[in-house]
Amino acid sequence: xxxxxxxxxxxxxxxxxxxxxxxxxxxxxxxxxxxxxxxxxxxxxxxxxxxxxxxxxxxxxxxxxxxxxxxxxxxxxxxxxxxxxxxxxxxxxxxxxxxxxxxxxxxxxxxxxxxxxxxxxxxxxxxxxxxxxxxxxxxxxxxxxxxxxxxxxxxxxxxxxxxxxxxxxxxxxxxxxxxxxxxxxxxxxxxxxxxxxxxxxxxxxxxxxxxxxxxxxxxxxxxxxxxxxxxxxxxxxxxxxxxxxxxxxxxxxxxxxxxxxxxxxxxxxxxxxxxxxxxxxxxxxxxxxxxxxx
Amino acid sequence: xxxxxxxxxxxxxxxxxxxxxxxxxxxxxxxxxxxxxxxxxxxxxxxxxxxxxxxxxxxxxxxxxxxxxxxxxxxxxxxxxxxxxxxxxxxxxxxxxxxxxxxxxxxxxxxxxxxxxxxxxxxxxxxxxxxxxxxxxxxxxxxxxxxxxxxxxxxxxxxxxxxxxxxxxxxxxxxxxxxxxxxxxxxxxxxxxxxxxxxxxxxxxxxxxxxxxxxxxxxxxxxxxxxxxxxxxxxxxxxxxxxxxxxxxxxxxxxxxxxxxxxxxxxxxxxxxxxxxxxxxxxxxxxxxxxxxxxxxxxxxxxxxxxxxxxxxxxxxxxxxxxxxxxxxxxxxxxxxxxxxxxxxxxxxxxxxxxxxxxxxxxxxxxxxxxxxxxxxxxxxxxxxxxxxxxxxxxxxxxxxxxxxxxxxxxxxxxx
Numbered sequence: 039x040x041x042x043x044x045x046x047x048x049x050x051x052x053x054x055x056x057x058x059x060x061x062x063x064x065x066x067x068x069x070x071x072x073x074x075x076x077x078x079x080x081x082x083x084x085x086x087x088x089x090x091x092x093x094x095x096x097x098x099x100x101x102x103x104x105x106x107x108x109x110x111x112x113x114x115x116x117x118x119x120x121x122x123x124x125x126x127x128x129x130x131x132x133x134x135x136x137x138x139x140x141x142x143x144x145x146x147x148x149x150x151x152x153x154x155x156x157x158x159x160x161x162x163x164x165x166x167x168x169x170x171x172x173x174x175x176x177x178x179x180x181x182x183x184x185x186x187x188x189x190x191x192x193x194x195x196x197x198x199x200x201x202x203x204x205x206x207x208x209x210x211x212x213x214x215x216x217x218x219x220x221x222x223x224x225x226x227x228x229x230x231x232x233x234x235x236x237x238x239x240x241x242x243x244x245x246x247x248x249x250x251x252x253x254x255x256x257x258x259x260x261x262x263x264x265x266x267x268x269x270x271x272x273x274x275x276x277x278x279x280x281x282x283x284x285x286x287x288x289x290x291x292x293x294x295x296x297x298x299x300x301x302x303x304x305x306x307x308x309x310x311x312x313x314x315x316x317x318x319x320x321x322x323x324x325x326x327x328x329x330x331x332x
Numbered sequence: 333x334x335x336x337x338x339x340x341x342x343x344x345x346x347x348x349x350x351x352x353x354x355x356x357x358x359x360x361x362x363x364x365x366x367x368x369x370x371x372x373x374x375x376x377x378x379x380x381x382x383x384x385x386x387x388x389x390x391x392x393x394x395x396x397x398x399x400x401x402x403x404x405x406x407x408x409x410x411x412x413x414x415x416x417x418x419x420x421x422x423x424x425x426x427x428x429x430x431x432x433x434x435x436x437x438x439x440x441x442x443x444x445x446x447x448x449x450x451x452x453x454x455x456x457x458x459x460x461x462x463x464x465x466x467x468x469x470x471x472x473x474x475x476x477x478x479x480x481x482x483x484x485x486x487x488x489x490x491x492x493x494x495x496x497x498x499x500x501x502x503x504x505x506x507x508x509x510x511x512x513x514x515x516x517x518x519x520x521x522x523x524x525x526x527x528x529x530x531x532x533x534x535x536x537x538x539x540x541x542x543x544x545x546x547x548x549x550x551x552x553x554x555x556x557x558x559x560x561x562x563x564x565x566x567x568x569x570x571x572x573x574x575x576x577x578x579x580x581x582x583x584x585x586x587x588x589x590x591x592x593x594x595x596x597x598x599x600x601x602x603x604x605x606x607x608x609x610x611x612x613x614x615x616x617x618x619x620x621x622x623x624x625x626x627x628x629x630x631x632x633x634x635x636x637x638x639x640x641x642x643x644x645x646x647x648x649x650x651x652x653x654x655x656x657x658x659x660x661x662x663x664x665x666x667x668x669x670x671x672x673x674x675x676x677x678x679x680x681x682x683x684x685x686x687x688x689x690x691x692x693x694x695x696x697x698x699x700x701x702x703x704x705x706x707x708x709x710x711x712x713x714x715x716x717x718x719x720x721x722x723x724x725x726x727x728x729x730x731x732x733x734x735x736x737x738x739x740x741x742x743x744x745x746x747x748x
Contacts, residue, residue, distance in 0.1 A: 157393030
């Protein structure tokens with residue numbers, strides 16, 4: 039093992055952590071605003087990746103431009119899904135039933151992707167797919183850098199939106215205490231709908247970023263949902279900065295552990311972290327008073 | 333009392349009569365089955381039903397669909413030519429979702445409930461082993477297109493036959509011989525191996541790895557990754573860091589593509605690169621941006637092979653699909669040919685004793701197929717080695733062995 043390899047792994051870990059952070063942010067947002075466990079999040083992620091691939095396939099234009107369509111589309115689908123499906127669940131059993139409901143949605147999406155585009159494994163080929171930039175001895179793939187940049191930018195925007203806009207304040211108030219938010223005049227139903235839409239919009243961005251550097255197939259989403267769920271629990275359910283931090287830590291951890299342990303064992307870091315969190319600090323390591331109430 | 337018992341007796345007698353009628357009917361049907369045989373009388377119009385479970389979704393969906401195309405082409409061509417034993421064949425294909433539990437359920441259902449006449453195997457060792465066990469329990473002949481790892485033949489299966497030229501460990505034999513025959517100082521000295529945690533993928537890669545290690549080459553990286561791995565950058569980083577002269581990938585499809593792209597992103601340039609399965613896939617070249625030059629891959633099948641049934645198969649298949657068949661399609665077709673040869677020779681296709689006769693016939697005979705003449709040892713292991721192909725001038729061509737060569741092996745491999 040050399041220093042270069044360690045540094046290279048660290049860089050790869052940061053790049054991977056960035057993508058995890060964006061995806062986990064969306065997932066934790068659903069839980070925050072709605073107490074919904076959104077199993078279909080990664081299915082939407084793959085759907086977005088397929089849309090980016092299809093867009094590139096049909097037009098030959100850079101898949102990043104598909105965001106212009108997919109982000110508003112996913113936002114609308116998210117709002118629609120919250121208003122039409124999630125709110126029909128009884129509040130008492132909402133969290134548990136949302137697992138079933140979104141599981142069904144995930145299966146539906148996977149099936150539809152397979153139906154429309156077949157199970158053939160797809161990959162976007164760009165002129166810069168194999169290119170990389172030298173960075174202090176480490177090679178950074180351009181596509182990974184673009185994906186990371188996209189993730190960082192969207193997370194930054196999400197942060198600004200939540201911290202510095204009236205809507206963001208309303209959303210955070212809804213996350214913190216729904217009844218109190220209602221008492222001060224926030225229309226929590228509408229806010230929750232928009233929150234759900236924003237969560238799904240992160241899946242659109244994440245999926246497009248993913249499509250730049252991954253071979254995609256309909257059942258790929260099952261490989262993503264496990265680590266993402268672990269990340270949001272470690273980060274503290276409902277806490278976006280917590281999810282982002284946990285994603286970074288676990289992403290880098292996975293990448294570094296791969297050097298001595300190999301791929302198989304490095305994957306277990308998510309589940310080890312999950313168990314450790316549940317045993318030692320069930321409310322999560324970074325913020326998140328929310329989970330204490332469950 | 334007597335008044336009360338009389339009707340009961342009568343009823344009982346009626347019951348007995350009914351029972352014996354039913355029994356007679358059963359005996360009669362049984363007789364007609366035995367006597368007239370299934371190729372005459374009532375059975376003549378009935379198609380021969382072949383039960384198959386394939387991974388049409390999930391991890392193996394890509395090759396699974398290839399196998400499906402091969403089976404369907406076989407059935408269609410056979411039916412156009414008049415069928416098997418004068419009967420049409422009908423395929424009953426279920427989707428096991430690449431799941432080993434599902435595949436067991438599927439074959440149980442096909443054999444016990446649907447009473448299919450014959451079964452064909454699924455794709456890949458992970459699914460072949462559990463399903464072969466089911467077939468073995470029911471005494472069914474089990475010819476399979478894709479279970480090539482050593483463990484398939486270590487289970488003591490007596491009804492299993494692998495319908496391809498060689499098992500996984502022997503795929504790279506020609507390449508291993510070629511490398512070891514190179515003069516010292518010229519041949520690669522260090523080798524990096526990365527393989528999916530999958531019996532078939534590991535079989536191919538480790539067959540070559542072990543032969544090279546025995547020949548004095550140094551194995552500097554030996555990585556195993558689970559089948560659900562999608563991020564290959566860390567493995568590529570390790571291989572790049574070792575700066576090995578040669579890289580061997582025990583791969584299926586998406587893992588090879590992702591690993592190669594990751595290696596390209598790190599600007600790792602080996603002298604020799606060999607990957608199982610993926611390079612023979614028609615999607616492969618475009619998936620890695622046509623930077624394929626010099627990539628080696630073993631193949632059990634090539635459309636250009638001149639075996640008589642292959643020439644016909646390629647022509648008809650191309651007419652049907654607009655593109656020539658790949659290895660998965662060919663192996664599936666071979667499975668059909670092997671079973672058909674046995675059925676024609678023995679003259680039966682149904683559950684029961686017939687299956688054992690089919691098994692016995694295959695153990696003692698050679699079958700001409702699209703991948704050449706096949707024969708098997710007592711474990712069902714075919715007796716041969718795979719051709720080695722390489723991307724030369726943008727096309728995948730046979731480079732080893734010499735008597736089948738379409739192009740000279742390129743070494744060292746051009747940069748990708």
